[in-house]
Amino acid sequence: MTQRDPLDGLGFSSLAIHAGQEPDPLTGAVVPPIYQVSTYKQDGVGGLRGGYEYSRSANPTRTALQECLAAIEGGRHGLAFASGLAAEDCLLRTVCNPGDHVVIPSDAYGGTFRLFAKVYERWGVTWTAADLSSVESVRAAIASVPGQTRAVWVETPSNPLLGVCDIAALAEAAHSAGALLVVDNTFATPYLQQPLALGADVVVHSTTKYIGGHSDVVGGALIAADDDLGARLAFHQNSMGAVAGPFDAWLTLRGIKTLGVRMDRHSANAQAVAEMLAEHPKVSAVLYPGLPSHPGHEVAVKQMRGFGGMVSFRHVEGEAAAVEVCNRARLFTLGESLGGVESLIEHPGRMTHASAAGSPLEVPGDLVRLSVGIEDLDDLLADLDQAL
Known part of the structure; x- marks a missing residue:
């Protein structure tokens, strides 16, 4: 008989308080500890305790945050980063190669625009700014470089013009062209909007903002719906190393509880x-x-x-x-x-x-x-x- 996950069927705030946050088995502490540690004792060569060897690769406090992020966004894999732009960078390096193309919002956040225009453009990734409130505009942007578009990048609501676009319609347009739909859900938060349930492939957050919620921590996150993409993102997270530190992860996890x-x-x-x-x-x-x-x-x-x-x-x-x-x-x-x-x-x-x-x-x-x-x-x- 398969044991039922005790979190199945819980509402948003219940998941925010409990997902990834079982009481500490040693002490019974109801809040995950801050594992302020860089390395871990191994029980023999290759004998890892719980899969932990080095905190760039994995840290128990970050694991708790990542599991909670995946739960509240309805995804399968959550990854926590040192900033929102670090999360965006990891995603782009995972899904794009030189010569690829991305559609971005015509009213994108300035930092996202800078990443495309001043960093990735030099690396050979091209971009087109489109009015994402119009599916026809997005289809035209994809068609302008046939076969090269790897992602449609969405902000809804957008920063700072508060533009809104139809996630489900854009997911269909992106997928029909073989592209991923990426949704920056920072303004809406997973409490107000669930992009993965509407067809998005990846959700991006600056957890510095509403998820942290108290202007005391900088962080970012990716949440993926697909196991293969989640594994690829995790590989790049470890390889590039811009991970959330344990105290930052703990502060962010605390913020989620009251989101x-x-x-x-x-x-x-x-x-x-x-x-x-x-x-x-x-x-x-x-x-x-x-x-x-x-x-x-x-x-x-x-x-x-x-x-x-x-x-x-x-x-x-x-x-x-x-x-x-x-x-x-x-x-x-x-x-x-x-x-x-x-x-x-x-x-x-x-x-x-x-x-x-x-x-x-x-x-x-x-x-x-x-x-x-x-x-x-x-x-x-x-x-x-x-x-x-």
């Missing part, structure tokens, strides 16, 4: 902030998928359980006025990154997306990006009102 309740509050606050901004005379446009006016609202309703904590808006008076809003905010801290419990404000054109300046992916100068935290809503609304 569901935090995202509920982030989403509720962001919805109210977006609605307030939509009525403000100094705001020309609000970019938030929870607003019915957002062009991707219907797709977001179909594939997300909530709309997240990120809001961007455009100032009617242009770039200088947008910068001044960032400078005048008080409760919203002026800073890069996102996804922490505290609210942040930034000017993408001069900060997180400066690397895209002068390119087809350059963001509007009048754009302000908000990471809406979990503070009291009235305080957040009052701060934005005075800043505007």
Whole structure:
């Protein structure tokens, strides 16, 4: 008789708290220990205890995090890295060779764009920026280099323009061309969106953001649905070595435990902030998928359980006025990154997306990006009102 996995059928928050996190067999500790260790005693040559020999290859704290990440994303293999870009680099080196082609979003995160345009382009990997809200645009980008596209790279919602695309439709388009569908799920988190269940092959995260959730750790993750791809990624993770350290893994695992309740509050606050901004005379446009006016609202309703904590808006008076809003905010801290419990404000054109300046992916100068935290809503609304 096959023994049933006790985690089968559990809901998201139950998995977030328990997957990969059995009580320590020696002490009964309910939280996985921090195995701050580089090497392990072997019981004879090749006699590994639990498969551990050297912490670049495997570490018990990182194993706990990786198992939890796979569980909450509904994948088979989770891998933890030193940063989100380290995860992206590992994925690209695993699936691409010189001469290959990748379709990326026309509104991609600046760091992702920089990786393609300034690093992989020199290595012989080409890319095409496409409007991923249009499946026809993606098919055209794939057809522009017949037989060379290895991946379609998706952000939904995107950073910083909060674009939304249909994951299932793009998976079909990518697979019909023999390409993988990669989804950066950082903004949505696995609590709000499950790309693997919609046909994606790999999910990418900057775990620095919502998964960690407290602005105190830098990390990244890959979650794969396929055993063969998972094994190839694990080989490159070990070979390249940009792994999450044990303390970083422990902090990230701690953050995951409260991801569901935090995202509920982030989403509720962001919805109210977006609605307030939509009525403000100094705001020309609000970019938030929870607003019915957002062009991707219907797709977001179909594939997300909530709309997240990120809001961007455009100032009617242009770039200088947008910068001044960032400078005048008080409760919203002026800073890069996102996804922490505290609210942040930034000017993408001069900060997180400066690397895209002068390119087809350059963001509007009048754009302000908000990471809406979990503070009291009235305080957040009052701060934005005075800043505007």
